[in-house]
Amino acid sequence: MVTIKDIAKALNLSPSTVSRALRGSYEINPQTKQLVLDYAAKMHYYPNPIALSLKGSKSKAIGVIVPEIAHSYFSQVINGIEEVAYKRGYHVVIFQSLESYEREVISIENMMARRVDGVLISISSYTIDFAHLQKLRDNQFPVVLFDRITDEIDTFKVVADNFAGAFAATEHLISTGRRRIAHITSLPWLSITQERLEGYKSALAKYDIAFDESLVKYCSFDAGEITMAIKSLLALTDSPDAFLSMADRLTLSCLTNLKEMGINIPTDISLVGFSNLTVAHLLDPPFSTVVQPAFETGQTAAQLLLDWIEKKDKNVDFNTKKLPMKLLIRKSSQL
Amino acid sequence: MVTIKDIAKALNLSPSTVSRALRGSYEINPQTKQLVLDYAAKMHYYPNPIALSLKGSKSKAIGVIVPEIAHSYFSQVINGIEEVAYKRGYHVVIFQSLESYEREVISIENMMARRVDGVLISISSYTIDFAHLQKLRDNQFPVVLFDRITDEIDTFKVVADNFAGAFAATEHLISTGRRRIAHITSLPWLSITQERLEGYKSALAKYDIAFDESLVKYCSFDAGEITMAIKSLLALTDSPDAFLSMADRLTLSCLTNLKEMGINIPTDISLVGFSNLTVAHLLDPPFSTVVQPAFETGQTAAQLLLDWIEKKDKNVDFNTKKLPMKLLIRKSSQL
DNA sequence: TATGCAAACGCAATCGGTATCGATGCCAAG
DNA sequence: CTTGGCATCGATACCGATTGCGTTTGCATA
Known part of the structure; x- marks a missing residue:
């Protein structure tokens, strides 16, 4: 050299x-x-970028924390991050939290030790204490949240319009005659869970359908839990005529379970799910999905972070970018 | 700090x-x-790892080049790489070639400029000149190839047993009574393409079925090309009774096209495809797949690279690790 | 002729950590 | 009393690039 x-x-x-x-x-x-x-x-x-880094205390690297890389949504987000970072001469160091709070904290420490210039993070499902992130912000360190965000940290955030996505999906189900719409969702304390639930409720309200708490099921990452939830829904005296599932894994589990039970989709139960799978149209039946703007989320978050890093004055005006969802109607929710 | x-x-x-x-x-x-x-x-x-790097001329970072991150196979590979790298205190810098030779060359230069300690690469489909890799090897720089490999570079390589995978899939189709098995594959100069074709041929030979060149279709990344290939296969006087597709995108295209044409699977045409999709069982029909050991490939390749980097003496004994494939038989290839 | 003043370039410190080479103090053996 | 050896710690060069400041030219002006 x-x-x-x-x-x-x-x-x-x-x-x-x-x-x-x-x-x-x-x-x-x-x-x-x-x-x-x-x-x-x-x-x-x-x-030599290492010498440059030492001198200028800038590493030209950003850290990304996602729950899991091998997940269609997050890999698409990373794709978007890469694209922007690459063009602007940064490299991307990726960490997985595997939905564990402890691993998330360790990953943050690891990144700080490695002197990344900024962090992009989608918070783990089991993170309810945000001290590790707040500490970064207290030190004026650039952190951008995406997808899974929290009100407790004041910073830039990029999310999909979860409310609108859930609203549109619910409205679509209602418009096809469904009235008992089950809402299968993720952990209750997540921002996305809450926003989606609000969208669902709001659509019900618009059409004067009473909100029924017993139709809402919160599921952790335990595979058995979703099966239990579905069974208990079907056991209701006034059982649902539609399922609306709010995460990829839940959507697929619903499909698997309902098929195993021999339930006809969409005749018996209509199905719409949040998902970023690129093969939803090939499923049996072709699956109606609410698609998240994954690639754009990555791009936007990376843009915001890099602009922030390269900004001279530290007076930044935080805001939350809301990106549109797309509802793709397929056979699983048609009459 | x-x-x-x-x-x-x-x-x-x-x-x-x-x-x-x-x-x-x-x-x-x-x-x-x-x-x-x-x-x-x-x-x-x-x-400060940067100071350490400057002093010791080791960055404790490895570079990874894949055609595309948001691809189930590669994201699973990256997952495996990550796991090993972090346990050993390295971080992983990811680059996408997007199947472009130029971007691959630039990525290599970029990595060298960033002083990574070693490189893991799955070669782009359009790379037929390997000078950029050979130069690294000439300088004793550690490079491990995985999945898409080449004979022209003497180094460690990690691959799936493509021959055995294709052989098993072909044999399975033959055992279900199929005799005219179309072979839809990727670009002809790729190592994986050739090995899989050999496996296919070998299985045909075992059962005394004549190899028919007209049943083999090479497809680039142009989406229309696969449609053309399928139509020309179906137009044959002695048209195929089974499709064997050798890559994820081809598998999905086959399925989409055949369904659009109203062809019954597996009654009219039996289908087996190489794929690492985790939802193959939910497709219509549930899809028989040859699954590549993606995660293990990543783990193994990372192991080899890190061992090599940390080795004192530079006398390394190169070899090629071959990992087993798994054939999962589902409805798309049953009687 | 002396002085001013750019233009063009060199010296040396710096970033954070490591490694080489001393330096110091103390105790015991000769 | 001297010398050797050990335990313990300090000064400094170095990795590669940048940068403030100093220095050397050449040339024009008073």
Whole structure:
């Protein structure tokens, strides 16, 4: 690896002159400058980013924490983050929390130890204490939340319009004649869970359908739990005629379970689910989905973070970007 | 951020003593050592990895190049890589080639500029010149290939047993009475394409079925091409009774196209495809798949690379690890 | 001729941590 | 009393690039 000193030695110049020539400083003789530039190009000189980082205390790296990489939604988000970061000369270091609070805290520490310039995070399902994030913010450290956010941290946030997505899905089910719409959702304390529930309730209200608490089921990541939830829903005296599921894993579980039980979709029960699977149209039956703007979420969050990092003055005006959802109606929810 | 010098000043010691105390050097008074350790813990001291990197010319980072992150197979591979890398204190920097040779070359340069300690790469489909990789190897730089490999580079490689996978799938189709088995595959110059074709041929030979070149279709990433291929196969006078597709995107395209054409699966045409989709069982019909050991591939490749990086002597004995495939038989290929 | 003043470039400190080489103090052996 | 050896710790160069400041030119002006 060729360094500035190598170039300096070869051209009988001082390292400082070479450095300035490479950076195009005005106080270098154009001829000298050209000489250095040519030689550097010939020798394939690249500035050592590690030395730069040490000097400037900027690593040109951002950290990303997601619950799981191998999950269609998050891998699409990462795709969007990559695209933006790559174009702006940053690299992306990825961590998985695996929905564990402890791993999330460790990942944050790890990132700080590695001196990333900023963090993008979608909070783990089991994180209810946000001290690890608040500490970063207290130190003026740039953190952008996406998808799973929280009110307790004041910063930039990027989310899908969960309310509108749930509202549209519910309204669609109502418009196809359904009245007893079960709401299968994730953990109750998550922001996305709450927003989606509100969208659902709001749509019911619009059509004067009473909200029935017994139709709402909160499910953890235990696979058996969703099966239990479905069975208890079907056991109701006034059992549901539609399922609205609010997460990928829940959507797929619903489908698997209902099929196993021999329930006809959509004749017996109509089905709409939040999902970013690219093969929803190939499922049996082709599945109506609310699709999250995953790629755009990644892009937007990365933009915000990098703008923030590169901003001179530290007076930033935080806001929350809300990206539109898309409802794709397929056979699972048609008459 | 607290540094060694801060600690030194606070405890009236020299930076070198603090450094040695933190590293547990034997030549430090146990009491002094404890003092330093306690103070460092209290102040949340983390060694600056950037300074370490500059000194030791090791970045403790590895680069990964995949065609696309948001692809079930590759995201599972990355998952495996991550797991191993973090346990061993490395971080993972991910690049996408998007199946472009140019982007692959740029990514390599980018990684070198960033001084990663090693590279894991699954070669882009349109890479037929390997000079960029050979240059790395010429400089004794650790590179491990996975999935898409090449004979032109002598190094560690990790692949799935493509031959066995294709053989098993073909044999299964034959055992269900199929004799005209179409082979829909990827670009002809890829290692995986060739190995899978060999497996297919070998299974045909075993059962004395003549190999018919007209049943083999090579498809690029153009979506229309697969449709054309399928139509031309169905137009044959002796048209196929089974489709064997050799990549995720092809498998899904086959399914989409055949369904659109109103062809009954598996009655009219039996279907088996290579795929790492986790929802194959929910497709219509439930889809027989050859599943690649994605996670294990990532783990193995990362292991090999890190062992190599950390090895003292540079005499490494290259080999190619072959991981078993799994054939999951579902309705799409049953009688 | 002396002085001023740019233009062009070199010196050396710096970032944080490590490693080499001393330096010091103390105790025991000669 | 001197010398050697050990235990313990400090000063400093170094990794690669940047940067404030100083220095050397050449040239024009008083």
